[in-house]
Amino acid sequence: VLANKELPDGYRQVLIGDKNQILDLLKNEHADVNDFDIVHTSEVIDMGDQPTKAISQKPDSSISVGFRLLKEEKIDAFASAGNTGAMLVGSMFSVKTIPGIIRPAIASIVPLEEGGISLILDVGVNADCKPEMLQQFAILGSLLMEHVYHIPSPKVGLMNIGEEAEKGNALTQAAHPLLKSMREINFIGNIEGRDLFHSKADVIVCDGFTGNVILKEAEGIYSLLKRRGISDPYFERWNYENYGGTPVLGVKSTVIIAHGISNAKAIKSMILLTKNVLAAKLTEKISNAFHLTVAT
Amino acid sequence: VLANKELPDGYRQVLIGDKNQILDLLKNEHADVNDFDIVHTSEVIDMGDQPTKAISQKPDSSISVGFRLLKEEKIDAFASAGNTGAMLVGSMFSVKTIPGIIRPAIASIVPLEEGGISLILDVGVNADCKPEMLQQFAILGSLLMEHVYHIPSPKVGLMNIGEEAEKGNALTQAAHPLLKSMREINFIGNIEGRDLFHSKADVIVCDGFTGNVILKEAEGIYSLLKRRGISDPYFERWNYENYGGTPVLGVKSTVIIAHGISNAKAIKSMILLTKNVLAAKLTEKISNAFHLTVAT
Numbered sequence: 001v002l003a004n005k006e007l008p009d010g011y012r013q014v015l016i017g018d019k020n021q022i023l024d025l026l027k028n029e030h031a032d033v034n035d036f037d038i039v040h041t042s043e044v045i046d047m048g049d050q051p052t053k054a055i056s057q058k059p060d061s062s063i064s065v066g067f068r069l070l071k072e073e074k075i076d077a078f079a080s081a082g083n084t085g086a087m088l089v090g091s092m093f094s095v096k097t098i099p100g101i102i103r104p105a106i107a108s109i110v111p112l113e114e115g116g117i118s119l120i121l122d123v124g125v126n127a128d129c130k131p132e133m134l135q136q137f138a139i140l141g142s143l144l145m146e147h148v149y150h151i152p153s154p155k156v157g158l159m160n161i162g163e164e165a166e167k168g169n170a171l172t173q174a175a176h177p178l179l180k181s182m183r184e185i186n187f188i189g190n191i192e193g194r195d196l197f198h199s200k201a202d203v204i205v206c207d208g209f210t211g212n213v214i215l216k217e218a219e220g221i222y223s224l225l226k227r228r229g230i231s232d233p234y235f236e237r238w239n240y241e242n243y244g245g246t247p248v249l250g251v252k253s254t255v256i257i258a259h260g261i262s263n264a265k266a267i268k269s270m271i272l273l274t275k276n277v278l279a280a281k282l283t284e285k286i287s288n289a290f291h292l293t294v295a296t
Numbered sequence: 297v298l299a300n301k302e303l304p305d306g307y308r309q310v311l312i313g314d315k316n317q318i319l320d321l322l323k324n325e326h327a328d329v330n331d332f333d334i335v336h337t338s339e340v341i342d343m344g345d346q347p348t349k350a351i352s353q354k355p356d357s358s359i360s361v362g363f364r365l366l367k368e369e370k371i372d373a374f375a376s377a378g379n380t381g382a383m384l385v386g387s388m389f390s391v392k393t394i395p396g397i398i399r400p401a402i403a404s405i406v407p408l409e410e411g412g413i414s415l416i417l418d419v420g421v422n423a424d425c426k427p428e429m430l431q432q433f434a435i436l437g438s439l440l441m442e443h444v445y446h447i448p449s450p451k452v453g454l455m456n457i458g459e460e461a462e463k464g465n466a467l468t469q470a471a472h473p474l475l476k477s478m479r480e481i482n483f484i485g486n487i488e489g490r491d492l493f494h495s496k497a498d499v500i501v502c503d504g505f506t507g508n509v510i511l512k513e514a515e516g517i518y519s520l521l522k523r524r525g526i527s528d529p530y531f532e533r534w535n536y537e538n539y540g541g542t543p544v545l546g547v548k549s550t551v552i553i554a555h556g557i558s559n560a561k562a563i564k565s566m567i568l569l570t571k572n573v574l575a576a577k578l579t580e581k582i583s584n585a586f587h588l589t590v591a592t
Contacts, residue, residue, distance in 0.1 A: 113520060127457060127465035161423060161508040169423035169505040193512030197520055209465040210509055212457040216489030217513050224409060224493055224530070232524055 001029040002264060003271035004036075011275055014075050016062040017041055041065050047260055051085030055094075063087060067094040070253050077254035079274045081245070081262040088125055091248040091255045098283075100290035102130070104250035105137050105208070106257060107144060108215050111237035113198045119145055120159070120196075120204040121249070123211035131174040134158070134205045138185045139289055140249040141203035147280035148247075148273075157191035157201030159210060165189065171207060179205070184289070244269030247277050250286060254278055297325040298560060299567035300332070307571055310371050312358040313337055337361050343556055347381030351390075359383060363390040366549050373550035375570045377541070377558040384421055387544040387551045394579075396586035398426070400546035401433050401504070402553060403440060404511050407533035409494045415441055416455070416492075416500040417545070419507035427470040430454070430501045434481045435585055436545040437499035443576035444543075444569075453487035453497030455506060461485065467503060475501070480585070540565030543573050546582060550574055 004013060012035075015022050019040035026033050043058040055064050066078040067090040080087055088104075097104055107121035121141050126133060138156045145154040158179055160168045165176050167190065179187045191201050196214065206214070222238045244266065245258030254277050258270040277283075300309060308331075311318050315336035322329050339354040351360050362374040363386040376383055384400075393400055403417035417437045422429060434452045441450040454475055456464045461472050463486065475483045487497050492510070502510070518534045540562065541554030550573050554566040573579075 113523075124457065159509065161420065161505055161512075169503070172505075193509040193514075194516035194519070196513055196516055207465070209457055209468075210506060213455065213489040213506055213510060214513055216457075217492055217510055218489075218517075220490035220492055221514075221517055223490070227409075228528055228530060230526055230528055232526055234520070234524060 001026070001031045002268040004031070006268075006272060007275060011278075012037065013271065014039060014069070016066050016069070039065060039069070045083045045086050047083055049083055049086065051083060051089045054083065054086045055089055063090055066090070070095060070255070077256065077274045077278050079245070079256035079258065079270050081258035081260055081267065081270065084124075084257055084260065087255065087257045088248065091251045095248075095251045095253045095255060098250055098252055098287050098290055101140075101250040101286075102133050102136060104248050105133075105140055106246040106248060107141060108211070108246060109243045110196060110199065110204070110218075111234070113234055117149065118199045118202050118204060119149075120206065120211055120214065122206070122208035123215050123246075124208045126208040127212075128209070129171060129207035131171060131178050134171070134175040134207070135178050135182060136250070136290075137205040138179055138182065138187070138203065140286060141205060142185050143282065143285050143289060144247065144249060145202050147282055147285055148276050151202050153186050154202035155188045155200065156185045156203045156205065157188055157199065159204050159206035159214070160190035160192065163190050163192065175205075241266040242269060244271070244273035247273075247282065252283065252287075254283055297322070297327045298564040300327070302564075302568060303571060307574075308333065309567065310335060310365070312362050312365070335361060335365070341379045341382050343379055345379055345382065347379060347385045350379065350382050351385055359386060362386070366391060366551070373552065373570045373574050375541070375552035375554065375566050377554035377556055377563065377566065380420075380553055380556065383551065383553045384544065387547045391544075391547045391549045391551060394546055394548055394583050394586055397436075397546040397582075398429050398432060400544050401429075401436055402542040402544060403437060404507070404542060405539045406492060406495065406500070407530070409530055413445065414495045414498050414500060415445075416502065416507055416510065418502070418504035419511050419542075420504045422504040423508075424505070425467060425503035427467060427474050430467070430471040430503070431474050431478060432546070432586075433501040434475055434478065434483070434499065436582060437501060438481050439578065439581050439585060440543065440545060441498050443578055443581055444572050447498050449482050450498035451484045451496065452481045452499045452501065453484055453495065455500050455502035455510070456486035456488065459486050459488065471501075537562040538565060540567070540569035543569075543578065548579065548583075550579055 014037040016039045022038050041060050041062045043061040045054040045058050045061045045063050063082050063086045069075045070078045103126050105122035107119045108123045110118045119141050121137050142154045145151045160172045191204050240259050245256050248255040256274045310333040312335045318334050337356050337358045339357040341350040341354050341357045341359050359378050359382045365371045366374045399422050401418035403415045404419045406414045415437050417433050438450045441447045456468045487500050536555050541552050544551040552570045
């Protein structure tokens with residue numbers, strides 16, 4: 001309902017879930033039921049459900065139905081704060097990966113102290129990566145940053161454990177020269193953990209294990225600050241509610257995954273992010289970039 | 297000079313470096329020169345020097361001389377806040393690794409919100425690890441925690457990206473069952489980034505790439521807090537000055553590496569840590585543990 005007040009003409013929300021619960025909620029919020037389409041579902045994929053099984057065993061859950069509607073092009077984008085694993089499985093096996101892309105990735109926003117944001121990816125889909133995957137993350141992150149967050153020619157950094165090109169583990173050592181050789185991105189070299197929050201880079205690439213550890217450490221510290229009653233305008237920008245989640249980058253349609261603990265404000269951010277990703281034609285831009293990459 | 301006031305009888309500091317500078321400093325601090333031995337050196341390994349070359353090309357630097365004195369058993373322990381790489385090279389090639397140990401490791405203290413500390417290792421020596429190395433880090437960290445920090449039967453956690461045993465990347469997936477099978481440690485399962493600062497584990501094991509990223513992210517956030525004027529008794533415990541660095545775990549003698557930016561308080565902590573590691577006979581305990589491990 002909050003998002004609906006801010007969505008421009010031409011966008012319409014399709015609410016997928018238990019119809020009675022949806023109607024009750026809309027009534028409680030004094031919303032006009034005609035502003036929404038409602039698709040009733042009778043099953044629920046829980047947070048603890050095994051992702052691959054859940055989608056096939058619960059075909060009338062909101063996640064399964066959402067991916068079916070997306071595949072049938074009855075909706076243009078699908079966003080959910082439900083089971084992340086099931087959302088990823090649906091993205092890869094129902095929507096499918098864009099040809100040329102090894103694996104999709106998800107990104108997280110990093111608020112910078114001096115204002116603005118950077119992006120870090122992958123943050124969890126790909127625990128083990130080949131160097132060529134980091135190259136692709138660099139392209140995916142750059143396109144997201146440029147077209148959705150309006151940063152032209154985004155600077156790309158490689159998360160590493162030293163500033164020098166030769167530093168790192170086998171993955172980053174192999175990825176560094178590959179990233180440096182790419183003309184389609186603006187590679188600026190290595191980024192260290194201590195530079196994360198006043199990064200020289202707009203896009204930081206890493207394997208999904210490292211990205212997930214980085215993200216969860218920051219989440220842990222944010223909780224600590226809250227619990228200790230520390231309030232600060234910069235750290236307030238760490239609040240996930242402001243960002244609305246991440247697109248699944250590299251699949252054939254627009255899928256947005258939000259945090260499982262999302263409240264009303266976070267869901268509103270998720271819906272507006274979905275609109276921004278659609279308006280930016282991000283999927284098309286990614287397809288074109290990889291079509292060119294594969295062709296040349 | 298600060299450390300000397302707290303060192304018990306039977307410990308004597310040998311200061312290795314430019315004799316005139318040392319004498320000037322002792323005079324400025326109104327210290328008794330007879331409380332110290334001084335070994336003059338004429339060369340300096342800079343922070344930017346290439347570690348392997350530096351030790352052979354600057355044989356009269358404090359780091360080279362320190363390792364020589366240690367090898368000749370003229371000193372019992374060697375501590376420095378100099379070039380970390382050179383300290384590691386000296387540890388591995390001059391002091392040498394304890395038989396049975398694949399690679400030495402270094403640890404970092406993690407102050408816990410509820411009081412007390414945990415340890416995380418490796419934090420930088422081994423960017424790429426085999427699962428068997430994480431097993432060894434579990435033993436090294438447990439012995440350090442038990443004998444130097446006096447936590448009996450320390451609980452060991454595996455840094456991972458999910459709570460479930462099967463989660464993770466290829467390394468942590470392979471390491472989990474190996475750690476679980478070890479009777480010589482108290483393995484409690486996976487630890488996530490968000491649990492770092494109120495960890496259920498006393499010792500957290502990870503590869504050196506992950507550990508280094510975690511450490512530097514925390515350092516970056518600590519600097520942010522300072523820069524933003526946020527003061528909090530818990531976060532004050534993040535100050536590296538309190539901990540004095542890390543032993544090089546798994547080499548044949550006592551070597552302590554401190555942070556390159558160490559001030560007087562940090563150097564004092566380094567010297568007292570050196571004393572604690574010596575008093576705990578940590579090297580002997582590690583040798584015994586690996587002797588047993590290799591034998592059985």
